[in-house]
Amino acid sequence: MLALDKVGKTYPNGVHALERFSAAIPQGEIVAIIGGSGCGKSTLLRAVAGLDRASTGSIRIDNIDITAPHEKIGIIFQEPRLLPWLSVADNIGFGLSDLPAATRREKVAQALARVGLSDKAKAWPRELSGGQAQRVAIARALVPQPEVLLLDEPFSALDAFTRRDLQDHLLDLWADTRPTLILVTHDVDEAVVLADRVLVMRPRPGRLFAEIQVNLARPRDRASPLFEAVKRRVLTALDRSLDRNVPDSAPAETVGAWW
Amino acid sequence: MAMTLDTTAPDVAETREKPASNRRWQRFARPALGVVLPLTLALAWELAVWSGWSNGRLVPPPSRVFTTIMELARTGELSRHITTTLSRVTAGFGLGVVAGTLLGAISGYWGIARQLLDPTIQALRAIPSIAWVPLFILWLGIFETSKVALIAVGVFFPVYLGVMGAILSVDRKIVEVGRTFRLSGPAMIRRILLPAVLPAYVVALRVGLGLGWMFVVAAEFMGASEGLGYLLIDGQQLGKPAQILAAITIFALLGKTTDWLIELITTPLLRWQDAFRPGGEA
Incomplete structure (x- = not known):
């Protein structure tokens, strides 16, 4: 809660x-x-994140x-904010440095497979597309299994198609551990x-x-x-x-x- | 449909083949391109002296400079001078880099330290480093210590400034990533700040090294019995321009080699950079 x-x-x-x-x-x-x-x-959001x-x-x-910042709370920013000097796999494992190397590797491999980027494990962040980079950011935030995940306009920089794709993907990932x-x-x-x-x-x-x-x-x-009706409700409230x-x-x- | 396939197939094969041969050609052509200008000039001067258009007394032709170098090498003098100069640069560069890195990191990371230290250091930086020479000789004597100190002073400032500036310009957004993963101070420095400043640090090191080579000459001008700077003074006093040019040539070679070494060592650490590379991938 x-x-x-x-x-x-x-x-x-x-x-x-x-x-x-x-x-x-x-x-x-x-x-x-x-x-x-x-x-x-x-x-x-920044206050909840403890920033x-x-x-x-x-x-x-x-x-x-x-x-x-608290270990139960993870955050995904508008930009992927990957560390450019770490490979994709090391970026995902960034928050797991307390774990033994073998466990960390296993968790990172699982997360990579879960976001469909197993083949990019050794790639540099600069080699990723915007959508791929944001998926890595999602994996990085989810892999320590936070209870609360904050998302600050996470898909606003992406094109409409990629955005829809990632929204569905996020729900899919959410269903794994059901964080807030x-x-x-x-x-x-x-x-x-x-x-x-x-x-x-x-x-x-x-x-x-x-x-x-x-x-x-x-x-x-x-x-x-x-769906349209709910949307209109929200739009009306927004206008008001x-x-x-x-x-x-x-x-x-x-x-x-x-x- | 079939017709379009027929016409595109050879094109694909051709474009796939081209880069391979291109790459092989480029591997030799790129460095070779850099040598064209100095070689042409040297050759032109050699021809000018050889044809009697100039007597080459004050500006000796490359062949005479080369003979001088070989002569110095034969007597063992050359390696003695090179060793002396190199060890002075190494010691001065080492000291300057350590001091510049530490103070630069402190000033960059802690605001209070910056307010305390930086004004003084900037004031000292405004003094032309050569102005320290008389004082260093009085304090540290005429021998190695004062020379190494002068070189260290020359190396210190660009490294200090480079490290401090780089830390101050680290992207806040990346630092926030470190904060959300609750990195401690040392972990933040090691895992976020150091890698982030590395590209700028390498540049600072290279600038520092260049100044190190500059100041070793100044240091050796102020009274030395050996070293490449001594060869320069000796050549001037005894009227041997070929010896001066020989020393200059060796300075150029050593400077370029040491700079290249820094580049060679640090390139693997900077492979992640998403940087603008004019003229294509290095």
Whole structure:
């Protein structure tokens, strides 16, 4: 269980990025956080990762306070951030340096096979395509088996086809150990495909605006009417969060078996 | 369909064959290309003296420089001078690199150390290193110590600056990867910072080595009884331009060789680099 209690963040330069954000996320849930730019979603994620400290409130995982990076929490960034001087295999094994070499090799080989890059084990990161590099980053974050995996717009730099491919792949990998996934995104499609619950945030200062349950069975059909309906709900919430005029005929309420 | 296949097949075979022969040709052609200019100039000068167009007294032709080198080598003088100079450069380079690396790493990694150390070091760097010569002679005597110290000073600054600058410009995003895997300070240095600064460090070493060779000449000018710098002074005082050119030639060869050694040793460590390589893969 990941418990965020009134988390707030004010940067030293006075920017009030996040205000009183609270959420309880049970183990294994997939949560998407979506919102316009400047709504504090990356700030929130960095605080949960322990990379930045929250100014107020608390972040607790299994009743342990998170103030610095923790072994139960892994993170995947927008860029793969592979270490260019390590081979693909060594990059995946980067977080396993405490294990004996043989165990590490075995785990790395399994992870490589799981993301379909066994033939690239000895390649340098520069020899990978964008999608392959991000798959290595996913493997690197998953191989220490974190309880919570944070994803900061992980697929936003990829082309649409590769993105869909990796979204499915991520779900597939998630099913292995079922960690909690917290996904920051600005892609409504991605949020609805992946998440059990979509949290919509509103900017200046960043705070929680709406919460939308996605009770669709997986694998989800991106073209189904139910999928479209949830998507429209999220879009409507997003529009409202940005104080845009929303047409009265917003059809979201009429289809809602998930609200 | 069949027709297109027929016409493309020979093309594929041809393009596949080309690189192999090209590569073989390039392996010799690339280094050879670098020798063309100096060889042509040397040959032209040799011909100019041989044809009587110049007497070659002040600028001796390559053949006379070569004879001088062979003569020096025959008497054993050459190896004595080379050994002396090489050991001075080695000692000075070693000291300068160790000091520059340590202080550069400290200044790069700890902000407080940088605020404390860097202004002083930068002020010292502004002093032309040759200006230390009288002081070093007074402090350390006229013999080896002062010479090695001068070379070390020359090597220190580019290495210090290179290491500090490289650490300060390590990508924050890569450091964050280290943080998310909870690396300790030493582990962060060993597993993230050192490999990240390696390319810049190699450049700093090569610049430092170049300055080392520069300062060994200055050091040997200030009173030496042996060494390649001594050969230069001796050649000037006794009016032997061929000996000066011989010493210069050997400086060039030694400088290039030692630089090449650094390159040779470090290339395998930098194979991962995704760098711009003008003129294709090395």
